Amino acid sequence: MLKFRAIVEYDGTAYHGWQLQKGLPTVQGAMETALARILQTPTRVHGAGRTDAGVHATGQVAHFLGQWPHPVSKLQTGCNALLPRDIVIRGLEIAEDHFHARHSARSKTYAYRVSCGVHPSPLKRLYSWHVPFQLDVDAMAQAAGYLIGSHDFGAFGSPTDGTPATVREILHARWEENPDEQELLFTIAGTGFLRYMVRTIVGTLIMVGRGRLTPTEVRLALRSLDRTRVGPTAPPNGLCLVSVKYNDK
């Protein structure tokens, strides 16, 4: 058996998230169906991040085991031909035996797109959150700065791994303005994330941008571990898993 490591891009609009759910379309399910057909045996696919319903990815990483006597590129091409058009394997290679898409991950980077025009844009509606308010980006950047480092993020989400630990380390978090497109792009990297954590951070920072919370209140809310003191969870369609880093690359 060989272990394969795939980089996967998908449009999450039509899926109930990455993780397999009985009777519902999921990205993991679509990949397992395609791989089972091409490898002619049931195949379990392990993803680095369990993206929620409606969340996108340009750089999800997944691993699976399989027997494949042909070139790896033929497995990639064949699998892409079987996958629906909203999922593509962008890269495929043979991994080390000990590689695990989730456990070996050193950090993950997410991007969140906010569109700022007065009216919602039909062409951006699937890939951004429309926030039709004047936003104070400097205050949003200041509040984002307070999240960098190791903190207990209990106020911002719940663990996904079955353990009660809610301490996570944020490596960077920044806002970029794209005035031509009337867009803001939030990029955040961390060693791990709680469930809904990125979307709750975005929802909280937008509250700061609107003047409903101060950056200092965000710092105090983080320390309080109190979910009622942070903002709402931002919608899933603005979020995209951009990349996963490992020790080897």
Next chain:
Amino acid sequence: MLKFRAIVEYDGTAYHGWQLQKGLPTVQGAMETALARILQTPTRVHGAGRTDAGVHATGQVAHFLGQWPHPVSKLQTGCNALLPRDIVIRGLEIAEDHFHARHSARSKTYAYRVSCGVHPSPLKRLYSWHVPFQLDVDAMAQAAGYLIGSHDFGAFGSPTDGTPATVREILHARWEENPDEQELLFTIAGTGFLRYMVRTIVGTLIMVGRGRLTPTEVRLALRSLDRTRVGPTAPPNGLCLVSVKYNDK
């Protein structure tokens, strides 16, 4: 009766083009349905450009007549609330009596997006044409230059207005590279366009980029008026009607 002038953005994915067709979803049909409800009378909507099935717009212009005793902004808000999420009226104002969205138009600008990665991108699939080949952008720009000015574009499309005339004037036509996004953006402005003309120009210029046609061959094909000498019609989803210019603005 007042005459209204609207700027309309839409995602053409779900529509059989702008123009009304019995029993098929069209953008004009969706707008007429919303306006009939809010104005409480059947309302004809006239668009500046009859975009084809699957083509998008960020700056389509349309006009219609109606009685509306309230502020114009309330008509816009009300109409947007009734329209599906893939159509938005971005601007609405009262027009001069003689204004006609199509007949008064002085020029139109279209954009065509080409995505160039090895693999098709799920997140771009609805809004670009995936061309997985090395493209010679300089040659494409040179060939595009031969199209600027007044020419008989009979080789590139057919008239939509019932007259046999196929002379049109192109004001500018240029390619921009966006290497970060692995994208090419083609922008073309003209006083008028034949049916399929922009998409056939793009299909022809991509043939130039791939080395299948030389810029000189494009110039000769234009002069020949022979449709068999130009490239294929590029798919609709890469095309977007960006703006329509009038004498007043």
